[in-house]
Amino acid sequence: MNKHTKLAFMVAPFLAILGFIGADFYEEAQADDNKIIQLAPEGHCDIVNQNCVLSSGEFKVNIADNAGVTEVNSTFPLDSATLFLVDKSDNMTPYPLGMQKNPYYWRSNTPIGELVANKGDSYKLRLIANIKGGQYISEFYTQTVK
Structure with a gap:
C-alpha cells in the first residue's frame, strides 16, 4: 500500500463525518424556508356538529364550533392560526x-x-395555519347536516 492510499484511508472517516454534519445543516435550513401546503377536507365538513377534519399527509386539523366558540386542534403544534369567514360577495372577515x-x-x-x-x-x-415558515391553507365549505 502506497502513502497516498494510506492517507486516503485516514482522511475518509473525517470527510464522512463532515459530510453528515453538512447535510444536517442543509436539511435544517430547508425546513425553515417558506412553503405553502394545501389542506383538503376529509369528506363532508360540518363544524356545528363537530365533524370537520382538514388534512395534508400526516398533518390534520379538526375544526368545531361550540356555543359561539370556534376551536381548532391539530396533530402538530402551530405557531399561529387564522380563520376567515367568507360572505357571498367573497369578502373575508378574519378571526x-x-x-x-x-x-x-x-x-x-x-x-x-x-x-x-x-x-x-x-x-x-x-x-x-403557520408552522415554522410553512403555511397550511384551505378554502372549504361547512354545511350543517343535523
Whole structure:
C-alpha cells in the first residue's frame, strides 16, 4: 500500500463525518424556508356538529364550533392560526385564533354557529395555519347536516 492510499484511508472517516454534519445543516435550513401546503377536507365538513377534519399527509386539523366558540386542534403544534369567514360577495372577515392550553389547541369567538345553525345551511371558510415558515391553507365549505 502506497502513502497516498494510506492517507486516503485516514482522511475518509473525517470527510464522512463532515459530510453528515453538512447535510444536517442543509436539511435544517430547508425546513425553515417558506412553503405553502394545501389542506383538503376529509369528506363532508360540518363544524356545528363537530365533524370537520382538514388534512395534508400526516398533518390534520379538526375544526368545531361550540356555543359561539370556534376551536381548532391539530396533530402538530402551530405557531399561529387564522380563520376567515367568507360572505357571498367573497369578502373575508378574519378571526385570529388564540392559543388555548398549548400550541395544539386554538380558539376564538366567531358567529359561524349562528350562520349555519339550521339544517342545510352552508358557509365558505378559509383557514391559514403557520408552522415554522410553512403555511397550511384551505378554502372549504361547512354545511350543517343535523
